[in-house]
Amino acid sequence: MPLAIFDLDGTLLDSAPDIHASLNRVLEGYALAPFTLAEVTKMIGDGARTLVEKAFAARGAAFQEEAVKRFLTDYEPNSTVLTRPYPGMVEALEAFGQAGWRRAICTNKPIAATWVMLDALDLRGYFELVLGGDSLPVKKPDPGHVRGVLEGLGMSASDAVMIGDHQNDIRAAAGAGVRSVFAAWGYGDGAGADLACATAADLPDLLITSPATA
Numbered sequence: 001m002p003l004a005i006f007d008l009d010g011t012l013l014d015s016a017p018d019i020h021a022s023l024n025r026v027l028e029g030y031a032l033a034p035f036t037l038a039e040v041t042k043m044i045g046d047g048a049r050t051l052v053e054k055a056f057a058a059r060g061a062a063f064q065e066e067a068v069k070r071f072l073t074d075y076e077p078n079s080t081v082l083t084r085p086y087p088g089m090v091e092a093l094e095a096f097g098q099a100g101w102r103r104a105i106c107t108n109k110p111i112a113a114t115w116v117m118l119d120a121l122d123l124r125g126y127f128e129l130v131l132g133g134d135s136l137p138v139k140k141p142d143p144g145h146v147r148g149v150l151e152g153l154g155m156s157a158s159d160a161v162m163i164g165d166h167q168n169d170i171r172a173a174a175g176a177g178v179r180s181v182f183a184a185w186g187y188g189d190g191a192g193a194d195l196a197c198a199t200a201a202d203l204p205d206l207l208i209t210s211p212a213t214a
């Protein structure tokens with residue numbers, strides 16, 4: 001039985017608008033100027049702490065640890081105001097399930113916020129295992145994050161595929177010996193991915209109906 005490992009931000013969910021709004025509210029509290037959505041989108045991928053660090057650095061301000069806590073306190077209850085699964089993603093998750101695929105999430109987002117979002121969007125039931133950026137001592141691009149998913153489900157790398165929108169996903173998958181599919185609808189760069197996919201709606205055709213090409 002194959003396994004599809006999904007990244008969250010920029011792959012399953014178009015989450016940048018709520019991340020953008022929360023980050024700007026926190027920055028306002030430090031009298032720092034807001035960023036555009038496009039600017040914030042480029043900062044997503046390494047988890048909440050790095051996001052806040054990048055924002056402070058871009059404003060030439062000294063990083064404040066407390067700002068990460070403020071960000072998460074603001075973000076968790078506001079994380080699904082604008083955030084939705086990408087078009088075709090829920091149908092794709094259904095199709096993988098119907099084809100007998102197991103499904104998991106490997107995200108750099110902290111696990112508490114991840115659960116809040118999966119519950120709010122009624123997506124929890126699709127996934128057998130969800131690992132956040134603070135679930136293990138390592139996170140993507142460390143292959144140990146992807147290996148943690150394989151170990152948690154008793155799966156071998158050759159039976160899995162990682163679907164992600166960022167270099168962190170491609171590198172973590174490659175390091176763990178897992179094939180990668182670049183989610184070209186997301187926020188990042190797919191250099192080095194084994195396959196690329198234009199829209200979430202195309203995933204089942206790419207991976208289920210013609211697995212020999214995957």
Ligand SMILES: O=C(O)COP(=O)(O)O
Pocket residue numbers: 007008009010043044045046047048051106107108109110166
């Ligand atoms: O929260 C982030 O910065 C990235 O999260 P992702 O790993 O789900 O893309």
Ligand SMILES: [Mg+2]
Pocket residue numbers: 007008009010011045164165166186
């Ligand atoms: Mg991502």
